[in-house]
Amino acid sequence: MNFDFNEDQRALADTVHRFVARDYTFEKRRAIRDSKPGWSREVWQVLADLGVLAINIDEDYGGLGYGPQETGLVMGAFGAGLLLEPYLTGAVVAPALIRRAASADFQEEWLPRVATGETIVVLADADARDAPVREVGGNLAGRKAVVAHGGCADLLLVSARCADGLTGLFAVTPGADGVTLRDYPTLDGQRAADLALNDAPAVRLDAGGARDAIDAALDIGLAALCAEAVGIMDATVAATTEYLKTRQQFGQPIGRFQALQHRMADMLLHLEQARSMSYLAAMDCSNDDAAARRRTLSAAKVTVGQACRFIAQNAVQLHGGMGMTDEMILSHWFKRLTAIEMSFGDTDFHLQRFAANLSREARAA
């Protein structure tokens, strides 16, 4: 048992940390956020050149063949920089999904292009409540809601209820007839889109249902999301500690006050428990035993989600009025942590799923 990262892993993390510190400053990010697309294809190409788009793709397809641990390191490093580009969906979830759901030909055609950054592939899974996407005569109809980075996609992978009763996975080209994307910013400065499909042409990728493959890919994404959250929380706790040491009131640094010290200790407890669960999530997210995998990932998302809320809220509270300003990166960390808690199933969803499993186990025993 050891919790150390090896030399290659540390080098990878250093590369990304250096990129964020030098080339993805808060000012740079603000300019990208305020640009029309709200993200940067140029940055995407830089990431491709650094090799980080290739880490989740097998060597056979031009990738580096790394796994969830390396992904976690990269996501953690991106976390503090609040990357606006579609790394999680395009470089983590998409390759995992293509690998699991699509034919060898499809993999051979698309995975190398994902690795080089040429093509951005985005999964659109969650249906709009009132118009779930269905297959009708080989084409798709219905809507997907708040598709993360849907507007960046060169190729969409869309889940749909098929005539055969299964959940199918379809390749859809943005810009094709019957495909409408409404792209917009989200609370955390990232982008999302609503996808409307009106008898849209689509190519079915799976043979015999894709639900398991989609869930497995999303679980790999969830572990990566947990690592991102820990990266942001590390930065948030460090910045708040520093603020408490410098901000003077009543003639002394406010960090001398026990009420605030204990709040910081509580934040650290949340952070370390979240870090532990993000490690466990990385270990278990590619487990083929879906029940065991879900148990770990739900536990991880509960721990991380609760930490996100607690740390984000208290970091703003302890910064006082300054924590409320758009000027400070802290408020942007706050918003991203808020969004993370609500993504990939929120704390309540995962707590309920874990609890329901307890009831089932009890009945089985």
Add this chain to the structure above:
Amino acid sequence: MDLSFSPEENTFREEVRRFVAEKLPDAIRHKVMNGVHLSREEHVQWQRALHGRGWGGVGWPREFGGPGWTPTEQYIFEEECAAAGAPRLISFGLKMIAPVLMAFGSPAQQQRFLPKIMSAEEWWCQGYSEPGAGSDLASVKTRAIREGDHYVVNGQKTWTTLGQYADWIFCLVRTDPEAKKQSGISFLLIDMKSPGVTVRPIITLDGAHEVNEVWLEDVRVPLENRVGEENKGWTYAKFLLGHERTNIAGIGIAKRELARLKRIAAAEGRLDQPLFAAKVAQVEIDLMALEITNLRVLSAEREHKAPGPEASILKIKGTEIQQTISELMMQAVGACALPFKQAGVGPDYAANLGTGYCNLRKLSIFGGSNEIQKNIISQMIMGL
């Protein structure tokens, strides 16, 4: 990063499991599994069984007769013992005074005391807290005045856990009342049979006799029973407080009690109630996270990278988890937790859930209250 135990560690786990299965008497196991207090004899019986296997000095290096385990092996040992319902180790001798004697005691003290701790021939208790010195331990007032080759000790110690069983007590006493409070303290080993030592029970809210007051009136203590130098006792005291780390989170015990909670909750149909099931789920998740956090601390400890303050994280979360489990067990049986010390009322498993809940409120108070632990975290780790 690799979160699995090594093949050697797994073999060791099997060995411990087999040993406990063979040697742990059913009567003791049944009591532990149901949260019943053990007698002195039962504790001693188990310690002797461990000693017979060469495992009497848990946490001790080989040179003092211990098994020389790594922190991870010790963790595995305690986890397996807890899971199987073995008594918790009586820590006052094994894990508190023994490491102090190994580090600071004279060879004569080491030879005199250590073997009898391992063999459970002598029971130790802790003379730290006083009525006026709890969290502010350095303000101890018990006075020791040198008279020839003896100290004469006067004062009162309190919260002395299982002092009623003890043969010896290690005490913080004030030898220099003029010095700044941390610098006038010495560390004495006192024979409980000495004239002038009186033990008075303190009955706690659960009706149990677990802690005591120890009164010291003109107790004569030979100079050779002082550990280390005069007025350096605070150094040894802090060493002792910081030493017991590997099992501070109580992961093994918490896992065993969680399993008991689930059995009781299932029997009561409470896991079909979403609100209750969510509370059980929450504590199980917290425990999963703490287990990994604990392994991280152990792993760092093995490589001598992180010294102490991280243990405060383990103490806070570990005690909160154990308290929550005891609270949920009580909740699970509803009114059946209320009859006080009544056998045969309600289901058997409900008999001591109310008192168990009351008893475990101590966890966040002793060993440095959880508020003191938060001071340590914010000041020592975060630098505030």
